Each structure stands twice: as structure tokens, then as C-alpha cells.
Amino acid sequence: MTLAYVPGDSLAHRLDPRTKLLVQIGFAAAAYAHATPRGLAALTALAGGCLWAADGDIADLWAYRVAFPVLFLAPLVAGATLGSPWFRAARAAETALASYRVLLLLVVAAAYVRSTPVRDSRAALQRTVPGRAGTFLGAGVALVFRFLPLLRRDLLTAREAVRARGGDRLPVRERIRLVAVAGTNRAFGRADRLGTALAARCFAWNPTLPRLSFEPADYPALALGVGLLAVAAAAVI
Amino acid sequence: MSTRTESVDLVGDEAATNLARAALFAALVGAFAYVTFPNPVSPVSVTLQVLGVFLAGVYLGPAWGPAALLLYLAAGALGAPVFEGGSAGVGALLGESAGYLWSYPLAAGVVGAVVHRGTALRDPSAAGLGTLVAAMVLGTVVIYALGVAGLALVLSLGPVEAVAVGAVAFLPAEALKIAAAVGIVRSDAITAA
Amino acid sequence: MIALESLTCRYEGRNREEGDENGTDENGVDDVGTVAVDDVTLTVPDGEFLVVAGANGSGKTTLVRTFNGLVRPDTGTVSVNGTPVDEDLVAARAAIGMVFQEPRDQLVSATVGGDVAFGPENLGCSRAEIDRRVSAALDAVNMVGREDDRIAALSGGERERVAIAGALAMEPDHLVCDEPFAGLDDPARESVLARLRVLHREGTGVVVVTHDLRDVVGLADRVVGLADGRVVVDGSPGATLPDLAALGVRIPETCDTDAGGEAGRSTDP
Numbered sequence: 001m002t003l004a005y006v007p008g009d010s011l012a013h014r015l016d017p018r019t020k021l022l023v024q025i026g027f028a029a030a031a032y033a034h035a036t037p038r039g040l041a042a043l044t045a046l047a048g049g050c051l052w053a054a055d056g057d058i059a060d061l062w063a064y065r066v067a068f069p070v071l072f073l074a075p076l077v078a079g080a081t082l083g084s085p086w087f088r089a090a091r092a093a094e095t096a097l098a099s100y101r102v103l104l105l106l107v108v109a110a111a112y113v114r115s116t117p118v119r120d121s122r123a124a125l126q127r128t129v130p131g132r133a134g135t136f137l138g139a140g141v142a143l144v145f146r147f148l149p150l151l152r153r154d155l156l157t158a159r160e161a162v163r164a165r166g167g168d169r170l171p172v173r174e175r176i177r178l179v180a181v182a183g184t185n186r187a188f189g190r191a192d193r194l195g196t197a198l199a200a201r202c203f204a205w206n207p208t209l210p211r212l213s214f215e216p217a218d219y220p221a222l223a224l225g226v227g228l229l230a231v232a233a234a235a236v237i
Numbered sequence: 238m239s240t241r242t243e244s245v246d247l248v249g250d251e252a253a254t255n256l257a258r259a260a261l262f263a264a265l266v267g268a269f270a271y272v273t274f275p276n277p278v279s280p281v282s283v284t285l286q287v288l289g290v291f292l293a294g295v296y297l298g299p300a301w302g303p304a305a306l307l308l309y310l311a312a313g314a315l316g317a318p319v320f321e322g323g324s325a326g327v328g329a330l331l332g333e334s335a336g337y338l339w340s341y342p343l344a345a346g347v348v349g350a351v352v353h354r355g356t357a358l359r360d361p362s363a364a365g366l367g368t369l370v371a372a373m374v375l376g377t378v379v380i381y382a383l384g385v386a387g388l389a390l391v392l393s394l395g396p397v398e399a400v401a402v403g404a405v406a407f408l409p410a411e412a413l414k415i416a417a418a419v420g421i422v423r424s425d426a427i428t429a430a
Numbered sequence: 431m432i433a434l435e436s437l438t439c440r441y442e443g444r445n446r447e448e449g450d451e452n453g454t455d456e457n458g459v460d461d462v463g464t465v466a467v468d469d470v471t472l473t474v475p476d477g478e479f480l481v482v483a484g485a486n487g488s489g490k491t492t493l494v495r496t497f498n499g500l501v502r503p504d505t506g507t508v509s510v511n512g513t514p515v516d517e518d519l520v521a522a523r524a525a526i527g528m529v530f531q532e533p534r535d536q537l538v539s540a541t542v543g544g545d546v547a548f549g550p551e552n553l554g555c556s557r558a559e560i561d562r563r564v565s566a567a568l569d570a571v572n573m574v575g576r577e578d579d580r581i582a583a584l585s586g587g588e589r590e591r592v593a594i595a596g597a598l599a600m601e602p603d604h605l606v607c608d609e610p611f612a613g614l615d616d617p618a619r620e621s622v623l624a625r626l627r628v629l630h631r632e633g634t635g636v637v638v639v640t641h642d643l644r645d646v647v648g649l650a651d652r653v654v655g656l657a658d659g660r661v662v663v664d665g666s667p668g669a670t671l672p673d674l675a676a677l678g679v680r681i682p683e684t685c686d687t688d689a690g691g692e693a694g695r696s697t698d699p
Binding site: 002003004005021024025028063064065066067070071073074077078094095098099102105106107108109110112113116118121124125135136137139140141143144145147148150151152154155159172173174175176177179180181183184185187188190191192194195196198199202203204205206 | 244245246247248253254255256257258259260261262263265267268271272275276283285288292304307309312315316317319321322323324326327328329331332333334388391392393394395398401413414416417418420424426427428
């Protein structure tokens with residue numbers, strides 16, 4: 001159901017995570033610089049290609065369903081106007097293009113998420129962001145991935161406990177409070193045990209960096225990323 | 238062995254625990270995205286991420302609170318399903334929700350700075366009711382100001398249109414979260430802070 | 431070798447947090463209270479299998495956490511292999527692998543291999559050396575070739591063994607396990623015990639902290655019993671068992687001074 005890394009051997013799976021991040025940034029820049037029907041048509045083909053290269057399909061976009069109402073509603077709100085002519089098609093079209101552009105960004109992001117394990121993302125962070133910031137981000141992101149399922153279960157347990165004790169009759173504010181207190185206390189307990197364990201294992205600012213290297217397949221993809229950035233820059237200048 | 242131990246730059250026990258807490262709070266904000274409650278005054282149901290942002294500011298303070306939310310954004314961008322509806326990816330940080338998401342570290346910093354009156358942490362349950370409410374109202378203002386500005390920018394909407402799309406249906410629930418957050422802090426029920 | 435000299439730890443000040451943390455443990459098998467460690471002098475030779483036994487709140491967790499500087503004593507000194515812990519914290523932590531309760535909360539990575547590599551990465555080992563250590567550590571806990579397994583999919587006993595492998599990858603002289611059997615079912619407990627037995631036989635010092643001697647008494651060279659932060663019993667398992675029962679420590683039911691190991695394992699914990 002949720003969008004997540006799926007092990008595989010697609011082209012995107014074999015690319016270096018830094019390459020894939022550069023392509024995403026290039027894509028976003030190009031999409032913001034060229035929100036014209038023609039520009040977006042070209043980018044649609046590219047976004048589809050990215051998702052295809054990651055062995056993904058349109059069903060992966062279901063993960064973004066909460067964004068759809070806003071993306072759909074925005075052009076209608078933009079077009080609506082108080083008084084004659086009540087609806088301005090040109091305004092609505094402009095926002096519709098912008099909404100569609102966001103959808104394309106989500107498609108490309110889905111391709112990255114599908115094809116990139118945490119280990120690679122962490123390695124990309126630690127090899128790109130220098131010094132302590134890189135260690136903080138790399139270790140921190142890995143821990144978020146690791147502990148998210150545990151905390152989700154903690155909250156579910158808390159919620160069921162509240163319900164089992166007749167919590168459904170309480171006001172919403174009180175139910176939220178009970179669930180949040182239980183979740184936060186569990187998170188603190190886990191964090192303090194984790195902190196001690198990190199210290200015992202010599203948690204250092206300067207660990208050996210993870211393995212990561214560009215392969216031949218990365219170079220055309222890197223060129224694509226740079227090309228997209230250049231296309232975006234051309235529109236601005 | 239001895240040459241190697243000199244080159245190891247230890248994080249330090251206190252910082253290691255702070256980093257662990259920041260990461261766990263980031264995961265908690267993500268886990269809160271999955272918890273929905275019916276909204277008594279609006280058809281849009283309530284998720285608790287913003288409550289997590291408040292609590293990060295209150296319990297981790299104006300430095301580690303924003304750090305936790307930065308980890309949240311980074312992990313989400315790199316594929317952890319922590320954004321609304323369990324979504325993930327760089328797209329969320331560049332799309333229609335960009336303003337809201339980028340406001341979280343700032344809002345946690347604002348809440349933390351008001352509650353702790355500076356960078357040194359103090360017991361949040363000792364902060365007065367007025368301080369807590371003010372901190373969270375300010376945090377909410379930051380989140381919605383940036384969120385609506387992001388919407389206007391990303392979707393080429395006018396200010397009124399952006400407010401209509403991005404704030405009207407959601408704002409009433411924020412009062413609920415502020416009330417819940419104040420209740421949590423004042424009841425002194427969080428043991429590990 | 432670990433040497434403690436007139437060690438005293440109080441919960442006030444910087445050590446208070448340890449007490450709080452222990453007190454909130456949901457297993458209720460940890461140390462709480464105001465007295466932590468009271469004037470303890472103790473030497474743990476290399477290769478010794480030592481059991482530190484005591485009831486909840488006896489100070490045993492705080493005591494072992496001074497071995498690698500996680501808890502700093504108020505008075506007294508701790509040295510590891512002749513060097514005071516304060517002078518080289520990294521050396522002390524590399525020489526003493528420590529595994530705590532709730533292994534679920536100590537594993538840092540999504541995969542087994544990534545987790546076991548964490549310690550040697552921090553020590554700055556080369557990638558080739560890290561790979562060697564990871565496979566050796568997994569071998570030592572009977573999990574050869576499981577590098578790519580997902581942590582989330584492991585059983586309780588496997589998690590405990592991965593946590594032990596993570597400590598072993600730093601190639602410590604002593605392995606310290608705090609209540610390693612808490613929450614494990616019988617087969618999982620057996621698997622962890624079997625690995626500790628092999629490690630000890632191959633020369634690693636093992637320190638097990640527990641309130642329940644039934645599992646480990648057959649392996650121990652020596653048992654130290656704590657009460658209110660003081661060492662009140664110290665000797666061979668056979669000689670100490672009768673005194674340990676009075677400290678609130680669970681001992682084998684057939685209180686055989688020969689300490690036949692599995693003798694008392696018939697009852698469920």
C-alpha cells in the first residue's frame with residue numbers, strides 16, 4: 001500500500017543514489033522553469049521513463065492520494081471569481097498546469113523511493129554533506145527508518161488500550177492527549193536506551209564512510225541531470 | 238589500537254542521547270501521520286504531525302527540536318513513509334505541501350524558544366499556561382503562513398485562494414491540537430524529559 | 431582486565447538520568463533506588479566468566495556501566511587493561527563490548543550486516559577489515575551469511591544475538607550482557623547461552639548481569655552478589671548459591687552446590 005523500497009535489479013536500482021538525487025533536482029528545476037503545455041508534455045515522458053526505469057507503475061502514485069484533492073481543487077478555486085464571468089478559464093488553466101507539474105514531481109520521487117534502499121540514501125548523505133552535519137543526517141535518517149515501524153506500533157497499541165477502556169466516550173482532545181502521551185513516553189524510553197547503546201559502541205563523528213561509487217551507467221544519467229538544470233537555467237536567464 | 242583510538246572523534250554521551258531523541262521524535266512525527274481522529278467541526282479528519290512538531294519544540298528545545306524536524310524532512314525525502322498519508326519522496330518537499338513541511342523545523346524552533354525562553358532547557362511543565370498557548374499559537378501561525386505561501390507559489394494561486402484551499406478546512410483542528418499539547422505538558426505525564 | 435578501586439556512584443547530578451532510565455523499564459527487572467554503587471573494589475581478569483547477581487535496585491547495572499565510562503563514578507577509579515577509563519574512553523569501549531536490555535532499541539540499522547558494522551565503522555576500520563569483523567562476529571553468534579537479513583524480521587533470540595555480534599565486532603576483551611535472557615523463550619535462551627559458552631571457551635571474558643541465576647550458574651567461573659550497591663558475596667557458584675538466595679536472586683531449585691547448570695531450568699520464569 002505505502003510507497004517503499006522494493007528490492008530489484010532495474011536500471012534505477014543500479015544507479016548511484018547521488019545520481020538519482022541530481023536527476024530529481026534537475027527535473028524539479030526544469031518543471032518550475034517550463035510550466036508550459038509543451039514543456040510539461042516533454043517532462044511527462046521523462047517522468048514516465050523514470051518510473052519505468054525503476055520497475056514502478058501508476059499504482060505507486062496511490063501513496064500520494066492525500067495530495068490529490070488539493071491538486072484537483074486548486075484550479076477550480078483559482079478559476080472561480082465573485083461576479084461575472086464567474087469562472088475565468090485562463091486562470092484555472094494556469095493553476096491546472098502548476099498542479100500537474102506537482103504530480104510529475106511526485107512520479108519522479110516515487111521512482112527514487114522504489115529503487116533506493118536506506119543504506120544507499122544514508123551513504124549518499126554521508127558522502128555529500130561534509131563533516132558532523134553529514135554524520136548527523138546519515139545516522140539520524142537511518143534511525144528514523146529503523147524506528148518508524150516500532151513507534152507506529154506503539155501508537156496503535158496505545159490507541160487500542162484507550163479504546164478498550166471506554167475511551168471512545170471521551171472528548172477527541174482527551175483521546176489525542178492519552179495516545180500522544182503514551183507514544184511520546186515510549187519514544188523517550190527507546191531514545192534513551194538507544195543513546196546509551198550508541199555511546200557504548202563508540203558512536204563517532206568520523207566513522208568509516210560507506211562504499212559508494214559511480215558506475216558507467218551513472219554517467220548518462222548524471223548528464224541528464226545536468227542537462228535538466230541547464231534547461232532550467234536557460235529559461236531564467 | 239592506541240593510535241586508532243586517538244583518531245576516533247567520539248560524539249559524546251550527551252550528544253548521542255540527544256541525537257537518538259531527535260531521531261526518535263522525527264519517527265514519532267512520522268508515526269503521528271498515521272493517527273487520524275474525527276474532526277468535530279470539519280469533514281477533514283485530524284492527523285497529529287503538527288502535535289509532534291509542538292512536542293518536539295517543547296521537549297527537545299529550540300536547538301534539538303528543529304534538528305529532529307530536519308531529520309524528519311530528510312528521512313521523508315529519502316523514502317521513509319512519514320509524510321501525510323504515509324507518502325515519501327523529494328516531491329513532497331517541492332510540491333504543494335512544501336510550505337507546510339519546510340515550516341516544521343522553524344515552528345519547532347519558535348515553540349522551543351518561547352517555552353524555554355532561550356537555548357537553555359527548563360522544565361516545560363513549569364511554563365505558565367499563557368506561555369504554552371502563546372508558543373503554540375505562534376507555531377501554528379508559522380506553519381500556516383509558510384504553508385499557504387507555499388501553496389500560492391507552487392500552484393500559482395492568489396493569497397485568498399491559497400487560504401481557501403490550504404487553511405480554512407484545517408485551522409479549526411489546530412485549536413484541538415494546541416489544547417491537547419497544553420494538556421500533555423501541564424499534566425506532567427511525560428516522564429523522560 | 432577490568433579493575434575497580436573503591437568505587438562509589440550516587441544518583442544525584444549527572445548519574446541521576448541513568449536511574450530514571452532504569453526505573454522506567456517495562457520489564458521491571460532493572461535497578462531503581464537512591465543507592466547506586468557503594469565502595470566497590472573488584473577485579474575482573476581476562477577470560478573470566480563472571481556473573482553479577484542482585485535483586486532489582488541492587489546497583490548491578492550502574493556498576494557494570496562504569497566499566498566503559500557510561501556512568502562516571504563519584505569517587506574511586508576504573509581502569510581497563512591498566513589505563514584509567516577517563517584517559518582513553520575509546521579504548522575502554524572497544525575493550526568492553528556491552529549489550530543492554532531491549533536489543534530492539536539498540537539496533538541502529540535496517541539490516542543485520544549494517545548493524546554489526548556500526549562499531550568497527552566508528553573505530554575507523556577499513557572496509558575490508560569491517561567486512562572481516564562482521565562475518566567473524568556473525569559466525570560467533572551462529573548467524574553466518576545473514577548480513578542482508580532485515581532486523582525487523584528477526585525473532586527475539588536472533589535480535590539478542592545480533593546485538594551481541596555488534597559488540598563482538600569491536601573485538602572486545604570482555605563482553606558484558608545486562609539481563610540477556612529477559613523476555614526470551616526457552617529455545618532462544620538456549621541459543622544465546624550456547625553462544626556465550628563458546629565465546630568463553632574461546633577466550634573472551636564474559637560478564638552477565640542478572641537477577642536470575644538459573645540459566646548461567648553452570649557457565650560461571652565466579653559470582654558476585656550485590657545488595658544496596660555493595661558486594662556482599664564473591665566466590666565460586668557452588669560456594670555462593672546459598673547466600674545469593676537471601677539477596678532476592680533466583681537460584682536453581684535443586685540447589686546443588688555442584689551447580690549442574692541446566693538443573694533448575696524446569697520451571698518457567
